[in-house]
Amino acid sequence: MSEQKALQNVRQEIDALDEKIQTLINARTALAHQVAEIKQQQADQSDFYRPEREAMILRRVMERNTGPLPDKEMARLFREIMSACLAAEKPLSIAYLGPEGSFTQSAALKHFGGSAELLPVSTIANVFSAVETEHACYGVVPVENSTEGMVSHTLDRFISSSLKINGEVSLRIHHYLLGKGENLSDVKTVYAHPQALAQCRQWLGDQLPQAALIPLDSNAEAARRVSTMDETAAAIAASNAAEIYNLTVLANNIEDEAGNTTRFLVIGRQDVGPSGADKTALLVSTKNKPGALQKLLQPLAENQISMSRIESRPSRKGIWEYVFFIDIEGHSQDSAVADALAKLESESSMFRVLGAYPKAVL
Numbered sequence: 486m487s488e489q490k491a492l493q494n495v496r497q498e499i500d501a502l503d504e505k506i507q508t509l510i511n512a513r514t515a516l517a518h519q520v521a522e523i524k525q526q527q528a529d530q531s532d533f534y535r536p537e538r539e540a541m542i543l544r545r546v547m548e549r550n551t552g553p554l555p556d557k558e559m560a561r562l563f564r565e566i567m568s569a570c571l572a573a574e575k576p577l578s579i580a581y582l583g584p585e586g587s588f589t590q591s592a593a594l595k596h597f598g599g600s601a602e603l604l605p606v607s608t609i610a611n612v613f614s615a616v617e618t619e620h621a622c623y624g625v626v627p628v629e630n631s632t633e634g635m636v637s638h639t640l641d642r643f644i645s646s647s648l649k650i651n652g653e654v655s656l657r658i659h660h661y662l663l664g665k666g667e668n669l670s671d672v673k674t675v676y677a678h679p680q681a682l683a684q685c686r687q688w689l690g691d692q693l694p695q696a697a698l699i700p701l702d703s704n705a706e707a708a709r710r711v712s713t714m715d716e717t718a719a720a721i722a723a724s725n726a727a728e729i730y731n732l733t734v735l736a737n738n739i740e741d742e743a744g745n746t747t748r749f750l751v752i753g754r755q756d757v758g759p760s761g762a763d764k765t766a767l768l769v770s771t772k773n774k775p776g777a778l779q780k781l782l783q784p785l786a787e788n789q790i791s792m793s794r795i796e797s798r799p800s801r802k803g804i805w806e807y808v809f810f811i812d813i814e815g816h817s818q819d820s821a822v823a824d825a826l827a828k829l830e831s832e833s834s835m836f837r838v839l840g841a842y843p844k845a846v847l
């Protein structure tokens with residue numbers, strides 16, 4: 486058989502499979518419509534977006550995958566299928582820390598897929614407000630970076646908000662130096678979010694020791710601004726900002742830490758059920774006396790619950806009063822966790838479950 490003929494045969498097989506896949510995707514969408522009808526009839530008008538169900542589906546896809554497509558690639562395809570099915574049930578609007586081209590946009594896309602409507606807003610506080618006022622169904626905000634630590638604006642906003650954490654997204658962050666010219670040596674000023682400047686501090690010191698470093702509200706805003714300037718200006722931003730703002734890549738992967746990763750939170754108004762691999766986030770405060778924090782955390786150790794993070798922030802209620810943001814493994818409805826939380830609550834002067842949500846799958 487000629488090579489041409491062999492290729493034609495394989496392509497015919499691909500066409501036949503594509504037809505089957507398309508039929509199956511439409512059958513799945515029809516089932517999602519049925520789910521939507523059932524949800525609409527329910528008295529509590531159950532939430533259309535079900536993070537725990539999505540996480541379970543994606544984990545199962547990865548567990549049963551035998552290749553040759555890698556697990557993550559297969560899960561990403563199913564992520565998109567579910568995104569389209571959900572949009573057919575009910576279109577979702579997601580507010581994110583913009584502008585367009587921000588890492589938070591990439592995180593929102595990674596978590597909700599391409600069928601959600603993404604709404605850029607200018608500050609973290611405005612993402613919270615958009616969800617609180619129901620202008621958006623959910624929001625996505627950065628919460629911590631592996632190099633630079635927590636994003637305090639996000640934690641602080643939880644103190645005054647009744648929103649819940651409905652999910653998390655983990656994103657590898659690669660920084661690009663974007664400009665109008667061709668040569669790195671022309672760059673005299675670098676614009677970026679302070680976190681990005683900090684994450685590239687060593688590279689900037691080595692490659693552009695004379696450049697002025699100007700902090701702005703976001704990297705995407707830096708890219709937008711540089712697009713209106715000459716070749717002496719450059720921005721640190723994500724690669725997609727180069728396309729959006731018509732800039733050239735002067736240098737890539739300029740972050741100092743090879744594993745630079747940012748964690749984002751999905752915020753919403755609903756409570757999320759257990760998915761089998763979850764985290765619970767708490768906001769607590771304790772009386773300011775010796776040993777109080779240790780006593781507060783004792784029930785976690787007694788119930789063998791691991792704490793993955795604890796951050797303290799000023800409570801903003803009195804001087805030298807602090808609140809603690811605590812992340813633990815497990816769901817607040819798991820019996821060991823529920824037991825520990827009841828004891829922890831009785832020891833604290835303020836106690837709130839900020840959310841129990843599935844661990845990031847992708």
Ligand SMILES: O=C(O)C(=O)C[C@]1(C(=O)O)C=C[C@@H](O)C=C1
Pocket residue numbers: 517520521533534535536538539542566567568570571574
């Ligand atoms: O199972 C549901 O509740 C659905 O709405 C279906 C479905 C899906 O496509 O599998 C869609 C959206 C939800 O976020 C979870 C799952």
